[in-house]
Structure formats: structure tokens, C-alpha cells
Amino acid sequence: MSIKYMDEYRDSEISRKLVEKIGNLSRNAIRLMEVCGTHTVAIFRSGIRSVLPETITLLSGPGCPVCVTDQKEIDAFIELARTKDVIITTFGDLMRVPGTFSSLQQERADGRDIRVVYSTFDALEVAKKNPEKKVVFLGIGFETTAPTIAAAILAAVQREIENFLVISAHKLVPPALEALVATANVAIDGFILPGHVSVIIGLKAYQPFFEKHRIPSVVTGFEPTDILQAILILVEQVEKKYPRLENAYQRAVTFDGNAKAWNMMQEVFETVDAGWRGLGVIPQSGLKIRERFRAHDAARVFDIQVHGTQDPRGCACGEILTGLKTPPECPLYKTRCSPTDPVGPCMVSSEGTCAAYYRYHAD
Amino acid sequence: MMKIDKIVLDHGSGGKISHRLTADLMLPIFDNAILAQLNDGAIFDLAGMRLAFSTDSYTVDPIFFPGGNIGDLAINGTVNDIAMCGATPLYLSVGLIIEEGLPMSDLESILIEMGKAAKTAGVTVVTGDTKVVPRGAADRIFINTSGIGLIPEDVQIAGNQARPGDKIIISGSIADHGIVVLTQREGLTFDSAVVSDTAPLNHMVGRMLAGGKKVHVLRDPTRGGVGTALNEIALQSGVGLKIFEEKIPVKGPVAGMCELLGYDPLYLANEGKLLAFVSPEDAEAVLAAMRADKYGKEAVVIGEVVSDHAGQVFMQTRIGGTRIVDMLTGEQLPRIC
Numbered sequence: 001m002s003i004k005y006m007d008e009y010r011d012s013e014i015s016r017k018l019v020e021k022i023g024n025l026s027r028n029a030i031r032l033m034e035v036c037g038t039h040t041v042a043i044f045r046s047g048i049r050s051v052l053p054e055t056i057t058l059l060s061g062p063g064c065p066v067c068v069t070d071q072k073e074i075d076a077f078i079e080l081a082r083t084k085d086v087i088i089t090t091f092g093d094l095m096r097v098p099g100t101f102s103s104l105q106q107e108r109a110d111g112r113d114i115r116v117v118y119s120t121f122d123a124l125e126v127a128k129k130n131p132e133k134k135v136v137f138l139g140i141g142f143e144t145t146a147p148t149i150a151a152a153i154l155a156a157v158q159r160e161i162e163n164f165l166v167i168s169a170h171k172l173v174p175p176a177l178e179a180l181v182a183t184a185n186v187a188i189d190g191f192i193l194p195g196h197v198s199v200i201i202g203l204k205a206y207q208p209f210f211e212k213h214r215i216p217s218v219v220t221g222f223e224p225t226d227i228l229q230a231i232l233i234l235v236e237q238v239e240k241k242y243p244r245l246e247n248a249y250q251r252a253v254t255f256d257g258n259a260k261a262w263n264m265m266q267e268v269f270e271t272v273d274a275g276w277r278g279l280g281v282i283p284q285s286g287l288k289i290r291e292r293f294r295a296h297d298a299a300r301v302f303d304i305q306v307h308g309t310q311d312p313r314g315c316a317c318g319e320i321l322t323g324l325k326t327p328p329e330c331p332l333y334k335t336r337c338s339p340t341d342p343v344g345p346c347m348v349s350s351e352g353t354c355a356a357y358y359r360y361h362a363d
Numbered sequence: 364m365m366k367i368d369k370i371v372l373d374h375g376s377g378g379k380i381s382h383r384l385t386a387d388l389m390l391p392i393f394d395n396a397i398l399a400q401l402n403d404g405a406i407f408d409l410a411g412m413r414l415a416f417s418t419d420s421y422t423v424d425p426i427f428f429p430g431g432n433i434g435d436l437a438i439n440g441t442v443n444d445i446a447m448c449g450a451t452p453l454y455l456s457v458g459l460i461i462e463e464g465l466p467m468s469d470l471e472s473i474l475i476e477m478g479k480a481a482k483t484a485g486v487t488v489v490t491g492d493t494k495v496v497p498r499g500a501a502d503r504i505f506i507n508t509s510g511i512g513l514i515p516e517d518v519q520i521a522g523n524q525a526r527p528g529d530k531i532i533i534s535g536s537i538a539d540h541g542i543v544v545l546t547q548r549e550g551l552t553f554d555s556a557v558v559s560d561t562a563p564l565n566h567m568v569g570r571m572l573a574g575g576k577k578v579h580v581l582r583d584p585t586r587g588g589v590g591t592a593l594n595e596i597a598l599q600s601g602v603g604l605k606i607f608e609e610k611i612p613v614k615g616p617v618a619g620m621c622e623l624l625g626y627d628p629l630y631l632a633n634e635g636k637l638l639a640f641v642s643p644e645d646a647e648a649v650l651a652a653m654r655a656d657k658y659g660k661e662a663v664v665i666g667e668v669v670s671d672h673a674g675q676v677f678m679q680t681r682i683g684g685t686r687i688v689d690m691l692t693g694e695q696l697p698r699i700c
Contacts, residue, residue: 012609015682045627047684096373096693109369118549118624224682339692340379350625350695360686362677 011225018228019051026055026235031187033180033323035173036194037064037351038222044360046224048231056231059186059323060356062176062279063194065141066093066349067321070275073169074099074345075306077138080167081112083302087130088114089123090138091145096348100310120152120166127156127164136298139168144196146170146287147261150268153289153296167298168289171274173197175285177209183279186323190216190234192227195249200265202257203247210245220248268293277311277345278318315344320353327357334358373693377586378630380693382595401599402522403447403582406514413514415448417441420507426473428547430540430558433506434473436634438480438488439563440585441508446565447581447637449520449572450512452484457491458507463498473504484563486510517575522599524579529668530646531604532639534567534653535560535661536612537589541631542620557616562635567656571649577642578649584638587691590629592638593676594690604676606666606688630691640668 034040040060043049049058062068078099081088088104095105095116108114113133117123120137127135139149149166156164173194181188193206198219210217216237220230230248237243247253265287274286289297298304311318315337316330327333327346337343339355346352373380390399397405404417421437438455445452457477461470481488539560545551564583571578580600584592589611597604613621613628621628635658641649646664653659669677676688 012681012683019682044686045680046682047678047680047686048682050684050686051682105371105373106369109371118551122549224680228682339689340383359689362672362675362685362687 015224015228018225018232022056022228022232022235023053025232025239026053027239029055029057030189030235030238031057031059031323032190032192032231032234033059033061033188034192034227035061035063035177036192036197037067037349038196039063039192039194039227040353040356041351042222042224043227044356046227048224048227049361052231056235059188060320060353061180061323062276062321063142063173064321064346064349064351064353065145065171066097067317067345067352068171068176068276068278069097069140069169069345070277071100071311072275072306072309073140075101075309076304077167078102078104078107079304079306080136080298080302081107081114085133086113087126087133087135088112088138089117089126089135090114091140092116093349093351094138094140096342097345098312098342098348100308120149121155124152124156124161124164127161128159131163134163134165134301136165136167139166139170142171142173142194142197143200143265146269147200147258147265150264153268153293154264156296157293162295165296165298165301166289168269168287169274170269170287171276172271172285172287173201174205174209175282176276176279177206179276179279179282179285180322181213181215183322188215188323189238191218192230192234193217193219195219195221195226195252198249198253198257200258200261203245203253203255205257206245214243216243218246218248219253221252278321312343317344317346317354320346327354328363330354376691376694378591378691378693381587382690400521400523401595403444404450406448406521413516415445415450415512415514416509417444417448418507418509419444420505422502422505423544424502425544425547426469426503428544428559430543431561432473432476433504434476435480436559436561437506437508438477438484438486439561439634441510442484442486442563442565443583443637445510445512446563446568447520447583448512448514449518449568449578449581450514451569452486452510452512452565454489455481455486455508455510457488459491459493460501460505460507461493461495462501462503463495465503470504480563484565515572518572520578520581522580522582522596523601525596525600525602525640525668526579527602527668527670528643529579529640530643530664531593531606531666531668532641532646532650532653532662533589533612533665534564534637534639534659536614536617537584537633537636538613538617538621538628538631540634541588542617542626542628544632545624545626546620551620557614560633560635562658564635564637564658567653567659568637570652570656571639573652576645576649576652578639578645579642580638580640582638584633584636586632588628588630588632589638590627590676590688591691593688596638596640597676598674600668601673603669603672603674604666605669606676606678608678608680610663610665612661612663626695629688630695
């Protein structure tokens with residue numbers, strides 16, 4: 001891996017020039033939303049908020065996979081972990097997320113077999129090594145992770161690893177954008193669209209949304225110059241009242257996306273209505289494992305009963321995920337809720353808006 | 364809110380959750396002024412001498428990793444904790460907890476490395492203990508080392524001694540040990556020669572202190588990394604710190620792997636690096652002394668102590684922005700996408 005490549009996009013000189021241009025161009029007060037959690041963290045870590053003119057407000061959107069996962073789904077994961085002869089495999093971000101009564105981290109301390117993996121293929125290996133157990137991978141995330149999970153299911157079929165299962169709580173980005181704008185509670189003048197997701201779905205996936213609403217939208221990468229470039233483009237579009245859908249991440253994102261990954265996703269999953277924290281049920285915004293692969297679908301194989309699910313009381317995660325509130329506007333922020341004692345998922349996940357504020361934002 | 368009624372891995376991360384365990388549970392029980400200082404080792408007077416006394420347990424997985432093994436890590440770790448008190452480390456104890464079934468050849472390799480490391484550091488292992496536990500009751504081998512050292516008369520080094528104007532120096536690139544152990548554990552391959560930085564730092568500290576140079580704080584940013592160590596010092600000394608992102612040395616492949624996994628190198632462990640807070644007039648001399656040592660060739664000033672925002676660490680980012688650097692909360696976990 002070559003770091004020199006990334007350094008170009010972190011160059012202080014280029015960044016400072018972009019900041020200057022943004023300052024010169026920005027006249028009207030505007031609100032831009034970065035949809036993706038990785039963008040949120042990159043923006044905070046690089047200190048972008050502190051160098052932008054006061055005219056520009058950045059809002060964080062529903063792009064942190066852990067954060068948008070419905071409380072009921074979190075409770076279902078925990079219930080699965082308590083099932084006899086089940087090994088749970090998961091990405092690390094989920095470990096600390098509080099469900100209604102427990103968290104995976106607590107369950108692990110209680111002796112349940114819960115393993116953090118770096119990829120779904122690691123989970124597949126766990127299944128291969130433990131044929132007497134059912135190994136369930138907690139499938140959360142967007143179009144970025146869904147293809148890798150589809151690939152793991154296809155590999156499980158091919159290699160006849162019958163004890164590998166996935167519980168799918170995957171979400172799709174374009175329907176969420178639609179829902180966000182439809183609620184109309186918050187005025188957004190421009191969208192900074194996700195980089196990794198767009199690598200898979202391509203620029204074309206946003207076209208129907210853009211044609212319908214004509215809101216300036218730019219896909220970009222995760223380095224400071226990428227993000228500043230996107231902000232500059234959005235400011236230009238807003239100032240000139242000339243909305244477009246643009247790609248500022250051409251080194252990774254194409255118009256058509258990654259057809260191979262997309263097809264794999266289509267082969268294994270079908271779209272369904274899905275519940276999002278903060279946004280409620282959004283039509284056709286989730287992915288369900290197709291009937292053909294039912295043997296690998298934990299939702300079908302296990303009878304998971306979840307009772308008494310409750311969203312954390314007083315937690316403003318839902319409003320924060322839709323840009324209606326910023327973390328400091330939540331009464332729990334830094335009082336009852338901190339990364340050490342998180343109440344809601346936005347304070348837990350490394351990509352959560354509350355955690356990003358807490359870690360990086362100087363009051 | 365869920366109450367944590369069991370020990371979870373985060374309690375051992377070296378971050379905020381570990382700190383709270385120490386502060387809420389341990390300090391009240393062992394209540395004494397020496398412990399309450401929370402330095403890398405205890406600093407106290409005994410029979411007309413000033414001593415540093417420190418202990419540490421090592422549970423690294425894997426036990427053999429590029430650049431070292433649990434044996435030299437255990438010697439160097441305690442040597443460094445004593446050296447960070449400004450002391451010359453002298454005598455060490457070694458306690459082994461071994462899981463039934465550990466290959467004898469592994470034990471031998473570990474002990475040989477411990478012997479070598481002790482010789483390099485110039486310390487003597489003078490007492491020890493060995494326990495064997497049934498399979499499953501430990502993970503192959505755990506090692507505890509304790510040690511004592513002598514603090515020269517004119518040396519006053521502690522976490523609460525940082526003062527505005529001090530320059531903050533790091534002895535070399537950060538996060539090497541953390542990323543190597545992590546990638547080894549997970550079977551992730553690294554197509555480059557990054558190895559753990561485990562090393563004894565006492566000889567370099569000797570050079571840094573020679574001639575009465577004004578070093579106020581020394582700390583080896585192990586578990587919890589540089590970010591956590593800086594926060595601890597800011598709190599202990601009641602001062603603000605300002606660091607510069609572009610000055611912090613991170614090796615290319617380490618930065619790349621962190622990027623891939625969503626880790627922040629500021630919170631990954633180092634086992635052969637130190638942070639020094641030095642009076643500005645002596646900063647150049649201390650830097651020169653460090654660069655003359657094998658383990659300090661890349662020493663560099665990364666920031667300074669400031670008089671405002673007491674207890675907080677601020678970082679000027681590459682693009683000229685400002686953000687805070689918080690203490691690590693619990694273990695860093697790999698991200699999703």
C-alpha cells in the first residue's frame with residue numbers, strides 16, 4: 001500500500017487554497033449534509049469545520065451503519081447470541097451498542113461466544129472450523145458491505161459450509177435520501193454523497209433522486225482535499241443556482257458502479273421495506289436474503305423472539321441522524337451520555353455523530 | 364442506561380474505562396499518596412535514597428511477533444516504566460503463569476530473549492516465580508515483571524511537572540507495535556517490514572538527563588497510545604497541550620493499515636518510544652541527546668504546553684484546522700466500511 005498517494009490528498013497547501021476559495025465564493029448561509037459516517041469522522045478529524053466560513057453549516061446524516069440499525073434489530077442480535085450452540089461473528093462497531101437490556105460486549109462477558117472479525121470471510125472460516133455450531137454473521141451496513149456478505153454466502157454454498165448463516169439488516173442509501181427529503185423537516189441545500197457506497201452503486205444510482213429534487217449533490221472521497229473540493233463545488237452550485245449531480249471522486253467512482261459487486265448483491269438479496277432508527281420504515285430500503293439461500297438466513301432458520309424493545313429514553317439519536325439536531329442540543333450529551341457510558345448508538349460507533357463531536361469538537 | 368456489572372475487555376484497554384476502574388475501585392482501597400500520583404512507577408524515598416518501583420503484566424497475543432516476543436517485551440516494558448520516573452533501572456523480578464501444554468521450546472525462546480533484553484538494558488533479574496495452570500485457565504503464557512531503580516538526586520520527573528512553554532518531544536514513529544500485533548493476531552498480511560518497536564529506553568533517558576538538562580515529564584505511550592498519554596499528562600499537570608498533526612511521525616505502511624481498518628495511530632501502543640516534556644531552553648540539547656541514541660534517531664518536537672484549556676489536548680491539523688484529541692475510551696474496534 002502506498003501512502004504517498006494519500007498524502008497528495010492531504011496536502012496542506014492545496015487544502016488551504018480550497019478553503020480560501022470557499023471563503024471567497026460563499027455569500028449565502030447554506031446547510032450541507034454529509035450522508036456518510038466515514039465522511040463525518042474525516043471532517044472532524046481533519047478539522048474542516050474549524051476552517052470553513054460561518055456561512056456554511058455541515059449536518060451529519062444517516063450514514064453510520066450501527067447508528068441507523070433499528071433497536072429491534074440490535075435486540076434480535078443479542079437474542080441470537082443467547083441461543084444455544086450459536087457463535088456470533090460481527091464487525092467490531094456493534095460490540096458496545098446498547099440494546100434495550102444488554103449489549104454484545106456484556107453478553108460476551110457473560111460467556112456467550114461472540115467474535116469480532118475483520119471480514120465476512122473470517123466468519124466463514126470460523127464456521128468451517130466449528131462444524132458442530134451455527135455461526136451467524138451480523139450483517140449490517142450499506143451497499144459497501146452487502147456485496148462482500150453476498151460473496152460469503154455464495155462461497156458458503158459452493159464450499160458446502162452449511163453452518164454459516166447471516167442475519168441481514170442491510171440498508172440502502174438512495175431510499176434514505178428520498179425519505180430524508182420527504183420528511184421536509186430540515187432544509188438541506190446540498191448533499192455530500194458517500195464515496196465507498198458510490199464505488200458500488202455508481203453515480204447513476206442517485207440520478208432519479210436528483211432529477212426529482214434538484215438539490216446540489218456531489219460524490220466525494222475521504223481525504224481533506226476531497227471533502228473541501230466537494231464543499232467548493234456545492235457552494236458554487238448553490239451560489240449560481242445551478243444544481244447538478246457531480247462526481248468529485250473520479251479516481252474510485254464511475255457512472256455505472258461496480259457491476260460485478262452489484263450483481264452479486266442482487267443474486268443473494270432482494271429489497272424489502274426496512275426500519276431505520278430516526279427515519280422509521282422506509283419502503284424498499286433494506287436487503288433480505290432470497291428464498292433460494294434460506295438455509296443461510298438466520299432470520300428464517302431461527303425463531304427469534306424479541307420482547308419489550310424500547311429506544312433509549314431521552315436519546316436524540318433519531319433527530320441527530322436526520323440533521324434535525326446537533327449533539328450538543330441533546331440534553332443527554334456530555335451529561336448522561338458519553339463514549340464511556342453511551343445511551344444511544346450515535347455515541348458508541350466510531351462513525352457516530354455524537355462520538356465524533358465528543359472526541360474531536362472543541363466546545 | 365445499562366450498568367456494567369462485569370469486567371469487560373475495555374477495562375483493560377488503558378483508556379478512560381481503565382482509568383475509571385483504577386480511580387473508583389483501586390485508589391480508595393489502597394489509599395496512599397504515592398499510588399495516588401499515578402505515574403508509570405511509584406516514586407518514593409527510602410533510607411536516604413529516591414527509588415522508582417514499577418510492575419506490569421504482559422498478556423500479548425500472539426506471543427511471538429515481528430520484532431520481538433512476550434519475553435523481551437516484558438523486560439523492556441518494566442525497564443521503561445522505571446526509566447520514565449527518571450530512574451536508573453537496577454533489579455527486576457519475573458513471574459510466569461504458564462498454560463499446560465506450552466511447548467518447552469517456546470518457553471526457552473521466550474526466556475532467552477528475556478535474558479538478552481535484561482543484558483542490553485543493564486538490569487539483573489534477581490527473583491522469580493513460576494506457576495502452571497490447566498489448559499484453558501491461561502492463554503499459553505502470561506508474564507509479570509516488577510523492578511526497582513534509583514533516581515539521581517537532581518532529577519525531578521513526574522506526570523504533574525509539565526509547565527507552559529515546555530516542548531513536547533516524541534522519540535520516533537508511533538503505533539508500530541500496536542499495528543504489528545493487531546495485524547499478526549488477525550492474520551492480516553503486511554507487505555512491508557514494519558516490526559514492533561520494543562526496546563529498552565533507559566540508556567537514552569540517561570543521555571537526556573546528563574548534565575542537568577531540564578526534562579519535566581517522561582512517559583512511554585504504551586497501551587492507549589500517544590493520544591491517551593498526552594491526555595493523562597495534561598490532566599496530571601493541569602495544563603493544556605497543543606500538538607501539530609504534520610509533525611507526528613507515522614510510518615507509511617502503518618498509516619495505510621490504520622486507514623484500512625479505521626484505527627487512529629494516536630491510540631495504538633508503542634513499546635519503544637517515549638514522550639518528553641522539556642524546558643524550551645533545553646529542547647535542542649535534549650533532542651540532540653536523543654538523536655545520538657539508537658532508539659531516538661527520529662526524535663522530533665511535536666508540540667508544546669500552553670497556558671489555556673487546562674486538561675485538554677488540542678491538535679492543529681494538516682489543513683490548518685483545530686480539533687481536540689480525546690483520551691481513548693475503550694479498545695479500538697475495526698470499523699464497518
